[in-house]
Amino acid sequence: MATSTILQRAVAVKEDADRPMAMIECPECGRMVSDQANTCPECAYPVGGRSSTHFEVQAPATSSGARRGSAGNVVAGVASFFIPGLGQLVQGRVGRAIFHFVAAGVLWVVTFGWLGWIMHAVSAVNAARWQPDG
Numbered sequence: 001m002a003t004s005t006i007l008q009r010a011v012a013v014k015e016d017a018d019r020p021m022a023m024i025e026c027p028e029c030g031r032m033v034s035d036q037a038n039t040c041p042e043c044a045y046p047v048g049g050r051s052s053t054h055f056e057v058q059a060p061a062t063s064s065g066a067r068r069g070s071a072g073n074v075v076a077g078v079a080s081f082f083i084p085g086l087g088q089l090v091q092g093r094v095g096r097a098i099f100h101f102v103a104a105g106v107l108w109v110v111t112f113g114w115l116g117w118i119m120h121a122v123s124a125v126n127a128a129r130w131q132p133d134g
Contacts (some may be wrong), residue, residue, distance in 0.1 A: 080120070
């Protein structure tokens with residue numbers, strides 16, 4: 001990072017620090033929050049605060065779907081490891097869940113119990129790495 005960029009950020013932080021802090025009410029939960037906070041500490045609702053031009057702010061996870069590495073995908077991966085397809089079913093992917101369950105059953109029967117565990121691992125990785133469209 002260039003020295004001038006670091007100095008610009010330092011000046012921006014200094015300007016923000018000189019500003020008196022006021023308390024505002026969170027529109028989501030009603031808790032009093034600093035006007036300089038990015039999100040409410042109680043409910044994580046974005047309340048404004050510092051300008052994102054000075055700070056890199058990561059957007060909070062949405063309820064529309066899980067991101068890779070999120071707790072939902074970890075749970076789905078673990079569930080699919082024990083019962084192939086269960087993680088996909090938890091994620092709402094019914095067709096994929098049926099495929100993983102049937103494929104695991106076929107591998108267990110065809111190989112007389114020797115290679116069924118492979119489908120357990122494949123199903124777990126598939127559930128853990130899944131990202132919703134959009």
